Amino acid sequence: MNQAPIPQAGDLAPDCVLPNGTRLLDLRGRPVILAFASDTWDPTLAHQSALFARLSADFGSAGAAFVDIASDEWQALDCRGALAERFGVAGQRALILLDEHGVVRWRTVVAPGQELRSGQVLAALEALNPATAPAAGPEAVAFQLSRRTFVTATLAAAALLLLPGCGSSESDQDSADEQAAATASDTVAVALTINGQAHRLTLDPRVALLDALRENLHLTGTKKGCDHGQCGACTVHLDGQSALACLTLAVMAQGKEITTIEGLAKGEELHPLQAAFLMHDAFQCGYCTPGQLMAATALLQDKTMDTGSGVEIREAMSGNLCRCAAYPNIIAAIQDVQRA
Amino acid sequence: MHPFQYQRADTADQAVATVTKTATATFIAGGTSHVDLMKEGVHRPSVLVDVSGLPLKQITQHEGGLRIGANVSNSAAAISADVRQRYTAVSEALLAGASVQIRNMASMAGNPLQRTRCPYFRDLTQACNKREPGSGCAALGGYNHVHALFGASDACVATHPSDLAVALSALDARVQTLGPRGPRAIAFPELHRLPGDTPHLDTVLEHGELITSLDLPPFTGRSHYLKVRERASYAYALVSCAVALEMDGPKIRRVRVALGGVAHKPWRLPKAEAMLAGQLPSEKLFRAAATAAFADAKPLEHNAYKIPMGRNLLVRALLETSGLQALQGPAGTAFAASVGGVAGQLAVPR
Ligand SMILES: Cc1cc2nc3c(=O)[nH]c(=O)nc-3n(C[C@H](O)[C@H](O)[C@H](O)COP(=O)(O)OP(=O)(O)OC[C@H]3O[C@@H](n4cnc5c(N)ncnc54)[C@H](O)[C@@H]3O)c2cc1C
Numbered sequence: 001m002n003q004a005p006i007p008q009a010g011d012l013a014p015d016c017v018l019p020n021g022t023r024l025l026d027l028r029g030r031p032v033i034l035a036f037a038s039d040t041w042d043p044t045l046a047h048q049s050a051l052f053a054r055l056s057a058d059f060g061s062a063g064a065a066f067v068d069i070a071s072d073e074w075q076a077l078d079c080r081g082a083l084a085e086r087f088g089v090a091g092q093r094a095l096i097l098l099d100e101h102g103v104v105r106w107r108t109v110v111a112p113g114q115e116l117r118s119g120q121v122l123a124a125l126e127a128l129n130p131a132t133a134p135a136a137g138p139e140a141v142a143f144q145l146s147r148r149t150f151v152t153a154t155l156a157a158a159a160l161l162l163l164p165g166c167g168s169s170e171s172d173q174d175s176a177d178e179q180a181a182a183t184a185s186d187t188v189a190v191a192l193t194i195n196g197q198a199h200r201l202t203l204d205p206r207v208a209l210l211d212a213l214r215e216n217l218h219l220t221g222t223k224k225g226c227d228h229g230q231c232g233a234c235t236v237h238l239d240g241q242s243a244l245a246c247l248t249l250a251v252m253a254q255g256k257e258i259t260t261i262e263g264l265a266k267g268e269e270l271h272p273l274q275a276a277f278l279m280h281d282a283f284q285c286g287y288c289t290p291g292q293l294m295a296a297t298a299l300l301q302d303k304t305m306d307t308g309s310g311v312e313i314r315e316a317m318s319g320n321l322c323r324c325a326a327y328p329n330i331i332a333a334i335q336d337v338q339r340a
Numbered sequence: 341m342h343p344f345q346y347q348r349a350d351t352a353d354q355a356v357a358t359v360t361k362t363a364t365a366t367f368i369a370g371g372t373s374h375v376d377l378m379k380e381g382v383h384r385p386s387v388l389v390d391v392s393g394l395p396l397k398q399i400t401q402h403e404g405g406l407r408i409g410a411n412v413s414n415s416a417a418a419i420s421a422d423v424r425q426r427y428t429a430v431s432e433a434l435l436a437g438a439s440v441q442i443r444n445m446a447s448m449a450g451n452p453l454q455r456t457r458c459p460y461f462r463d464l465t466q467a468c469n470k471r472e473p474g475s476g477c478a479a480l481g482g483y484n485h486v487h488a489l490f491g492a493s494d495a496c497v498a499t500h501p502s503d504l505a506v507a508l509s510a511l512d513a514r515v516q517t518l519g520p521r522g523p524r525a526i527a528f529p530e531l532h533r534l535p536g537d538t539p540h541l542d543t544v545l546e547h548g549e550l551i552t553s554l555d556l557p558p559f560t561g562r563s564h565y566l567k568v569r570e571r572a573s574y575a576y577a578l579v580s581c582a583v584a585l586e587m588d589g590p591k592i593r594r595v596r597v598a599l600g601g602v603a604h605k606p607w608r609l610p611k612a613e614a615m616l617a618g619q620l621p622s623e624k625l626f627r628a629a630a631t632a633a634f635a636d637a638k639p640l641e642h643n644a645y646k647i648p649m650g651r652n653l654l655v656r657a658l659l660e661t662s663g664l665q666a667l668q669g670p671a672g673t674a675f676a677a678s679v680g681g682v683a684g685q686l687a688v689p690r
Pocket residue numbers: 228229230366367368369370371372373374375376391410414436437438439442445446447448449450451452453454501502503504549550551552574575576577
């Protein structure tokens with residue numbers, strides 16, 4: 001079989017079709033960054049996708065195409081895929097920079113089990129910098145980059161540092177079926193009924209309901225506090241009962257009636273408890289408030305719950321923490337609605 | 341989070357077969373323990389078999405006792421009139437645990453299978469034999485204030501965090517399972533293991549063995565659960581105690597006692613149980629039993645406080661169960677099960 005050589009710095013990159021259907025050839029005229037992330041790349045970590053969103057906006061303004069990202073959903077190129085194979089970075093975390101002419105200008109590969117050191121990246125950038133790179137000699141020619149490509153490279157380096165480790169010592173020991181599952185980390189079709197409305201999403205099964213609500217459906221009323229079941233900020237109703245969206249996988253919430261804070265008011269008319277919260281000044285910063293409201297409305301609906309006294313309400317509401325300690329006013333608001 | 345394939349099981353047989361064939365496959369029910377640990381990178385299943393849709397959601401009368409399906413929620417079990425009246429300790433343990441939201445999500449099978457709250461177990465940068473066999477135990481020389489007094493080993497000093505498990509142990513519940521080799525029943529006190537040199541194994545369940553129900557045997561006595569924690573509510577037990585008491589006229593016919601928060605499993609007290617049988621209940625008797633129960637406790641650097649706390653808790657639980665002392669709140673509620681805190685205010689006139 002005729003094995004194509006692995007493109008090195010200075011080589012023209014082979015044309016390939018990217019997962020989003022774009023051909024590399026079509027991106028000529030602007031720098032391109034190919035980022036290969038490991039299978040531990042985690043779309044459920046909102047801060048990662050948020051950072052990538054920002055970086056890609058920066059790439060955009062630098063005129064670069066950041067092609068590991070498929071349309072509106074962030075997806076890194078699979079380091080075990082065919083493209084990784086073609087660029088000689090299979091199973092590794094890597095960043096490859098192509099200039100405006102499709103020539104590979106820079107490749108950084110992080111071997112399995114290794115961590116990328118920022119010094120490595122800085123050294124590479126130093127060598128690439130048009131302002132500091134040596135002006136003469138054959139080496140220099142290869143490194144004559146436009147300012148634009150350099151800026152792109154800098155941003156890309158920052159992105160690379162964020163990519164989670166690939167082929168770390170643990171995953172080296174992964175069994176064959178674990179690897180099979182990892183490569184097959186397929187997205188799944190997820191049908192959710194939220195506030196009476198049907199939504200169809202395509203999600204990584206790792207995505208928690210909380211992130212699906214906030215990141216995919218932009219229903220940001222439901223808050224993320226701890227992300228580990230410890231604060232109640234993410235409380236929603238599943239089939240009328242309070243539940244934590246951060247510990248519910250979205251794929252497991254299918255077939256349930258999901259109610260979020262956005263579904264509490266009837267149009268402009270507030271839910272009586274929302275009105276009571278306003279009346280009683282039952283919040284300060286308001287961050288815990290959607291969760292408090294969802295927990296308390298479920299409580300008020302629950303005929304089996306004995307909530308006669310303030311003490312009983314406090315016990316039943318203990319899953320909702322409030323940094324601002326608005327507790328007395330929250331209890332007063334709930335009691336108000338209870339009496340009405 | 342490690343990537344996984346998600347599969348929803350339609351039948352118990354299918355769930356067992358799917359998990360059995362892949363070494364790194366696991367069940368998931370309410371997800372409140374599993375998803376948390378998957379987010380931490382502590383659990384890394386490659387296949388996740390969702391058993392929450394299996395029709396194991398009934399509480400039924402069974403051989404003079406109760407059969408609680410694996411998928412009954414912690415909330416539903418706690419407020420069932422049968423459970424509350426006949427197995428009061430179970431309702432009390434459930435309602436004194438976690439929060440309303442978590443109890444709504446959590447399943448009866450998942451609860452006793454939750455993992456330890458040893459902080460080093462959840463911290464990937466620390467040595468932990470339970471998470472990574474052979475890596476060592478950071479808690480041994482670390483801040484081991486929530487760790488074990490009984491039955492620990494050099495490999496692991498963790499405690500089991502479930503409140504429910506303590507009540508089920510005292511009531512001698514039976515765990516019905518369906519495994520790769522068919523169905524079997526496990527006496528609840530035999531479900532969890534001591535750490536020994538295999539602390540990564542919490543229970544005797546085989547890979548792919550599914551809990552189908554928890555069976556409570558006939559019981560006509562009184563049972564009670566009492567829990568001490570660092571805050572009034574929504575916290576794990578530092579020490580807890582479940583008592584199942586059967587009287588014969590004025591005398592104790594049989595009493596079964598299990599402690600929580602002191603060992604790798606609910607810690608039954610056979611010595612104390614034997615001392616109490618056939619006796620007239622009294623505070624003096626209970627103190628003697630409690631002293632005997634803690635005689636062989638082996639404290640670590642930071643958890644010796646659990647010895648007097650546990651002794652006093654045991655005495656109080658026995659006094660309250662036998663009626664020598666009033667409960668702090670209505671039987672079968674979180675208030676009866678709590679020591680002090682918010683619940684303590686119920687005792688104060690409203
Ligand atoms: C903030 C917080 C506070 C908490 N406080 C308390 C507390 O005070 N007291 C207390 O007792 N608990 C407490 N919990 C723990 C909670 O009770 C458990 O997480 C819950 O009961 C687990 O049930 P689940 O259905 O969600 O289990 P899952 O998370 O779905 O599963 C747990 C384990 O059981 C296995 N499993 C599930 N179903 C089956 C089955 N049918 N057969 C075999 N294996 C199965 C899974 O593979 C997994 O390993 C707390 C949890 C949180 C997040």
